[in-house]
Amino acid sequence: MVSVSGATSLLLGLLATVTAAGGHAAVIGHPRLGVLAATEMGAHLRRLAFVPDPGPDPVEVAAVLLDGMDLVVLGLDGISVPPSRARAVVARARSKQSTLVVTGGHWGGAEVRLDAQVRGYDGVGGDAAGGRGRLCSVRLAVRAQGRSFQPRTACLDVRSTHGGVEWVPEVVTLTPDALAPDALTPDALTQDAVAR
Numbered sequence: 001m002v003s004v005s006g007a008t009s010l011l012l013g014l015l016a017t018v019t020a021a022g023g024h025a026a027v028i029g030h031p032r033l034g035v036l037a038a039t040e041m042g043a044h045l046r047r048l049a050f051v052p053d054p055g056p057d058p059v060e061v062a063a064v065l066l067d068g069m070d071l072v073v074l075g076l077d078g079i080s081v082p083p084s085r086a087r088a089v090v091a092r093a094r095s096k097q098s099t100l101v102v103t104g105g106h107w108g109g110a111e112v113r114l115d116a117q118v119r120g121y122d123g124v125g126g127d128a129a130g131g132r133g134r135l136c137s138v139r140l141a142v143r144a145q146g147r148s149f150q151p152r153t154a155c156l157d158v159r160s161t162h163g164g165v166e167w168v169p170e171v172v173t174l175t176p177d178a179l180a181p182d183a184l185t186p187d188a189l190t191q192d193a194v195a196r
Contacts, residue, residue: 001086001109002099002102003104003107003110003112003114004018004116005103005104005113005114005116007073007104007117007118007140009138010036010114010116010140011033011101012041012141013167015027015038015048015073016041016154017155018071019044019045020036020042020043020044022047023070024049024074025051025070026071027185028048028075029051029075029076030050030071030075031052031053035050041165049069058079059074059085061079061142062100066093066114067096069096069098071101072100072101074102075103075104077105079108080106083108086107086108110146111142111147111148112145114143114144115146116140117141117143118138119155119166120138120139121137121139121141122135122136122137122157125136134161135160137157138157139157139170140158156168156169
């Protein structure tokens with residue numbers, strides 16, 4: 001089970017990756033999700049099911065959809081899922097070889113937590129950061145933390161291409177000063193990359 005927070009670009013990218021590879025995905029409880037943005041990232045709408053209003057029990061809807069989907073995105077809209085129920089749904093996801101992604105609420109025991117924060121914008125025809133012109137790319141810092149690995153942060157650009165979107169990891173160039181042992185921690189590298 002994966003918990004995702006922050007910028008929705010990351011969530012849309014997951015949906016695009018799964019459906020473009022031939023998998024099926026469901027989105028529960030995200031009535032304002034940018035379907036056009038997902039399509040521009042490569043998502044195949046024929047392979048996406050949307051349940052914008054799942055009713056009083058979105059967790060039950062997710063549990064049912066895990067039976068036939070490769071990826072199920074569950075928007076909790078601020079609710080907290082009891083640990084016993086969370087374990088049962090995660091066990092079902094494992095048995096069906098499906099991935100459950102949870103957003104917007106508390107779900108204890110997530111194996112991986114991803115948080116995407118916007119670090120900047122680039123554009124043409126004005127001041128994209130100030131709200132004028134055409135947005136061409138968004139810089140994200142994505143922090144991943146999990147039970148089986150140390151927290152890591154990576155910076156990347158989500159760029160507009162001809163009829164689509166591409167994800168470009170930021171290349172970190174190390175200077176001689178950056179090769180000192182204390183400068184090679186993930187946080188130090190991220191801070192250096194974000195500062196540029």
